[in-house]
Amino acid sequence: MKSSNPHIGSSFDNFLDEENLLTQVNEIAIKRVIAWQLQQEIETKQMTKTGVAKAMGTSRAAVDRLLDPENTSVTLNTLDRAARVLGKRIKIELIEA
Secondary structure, eight states: OOOSOTTTTSOHHHHHHHTTOHHHHHHHHHHHHHHHHHHHHHHHTTOOHHHHHHHHTSOHHHHHHHHOTTOOOOOHHHHHHHHHHTTOOOOOOOOOO
């Protein structure tokens, strides 16, 4: 017997794509991971947000935006500067969809 629910048997990614939410969800997931990694490095190096901002040549508010897991509008330049201040580098790669 065939189900009347069109989502049974489909993946969650398919559902999000059908609802036009997949891109937004992926952006937020990626930003959450990056924000978490940056926060961990800041804590490991015993730096303050103010210290990171000064080393990056930016404001504390900009660092707060960088560490905000919901804010996906961070530029690659900002990510790169933050990574360098923390002794890290950014690695981005394209993968099959």
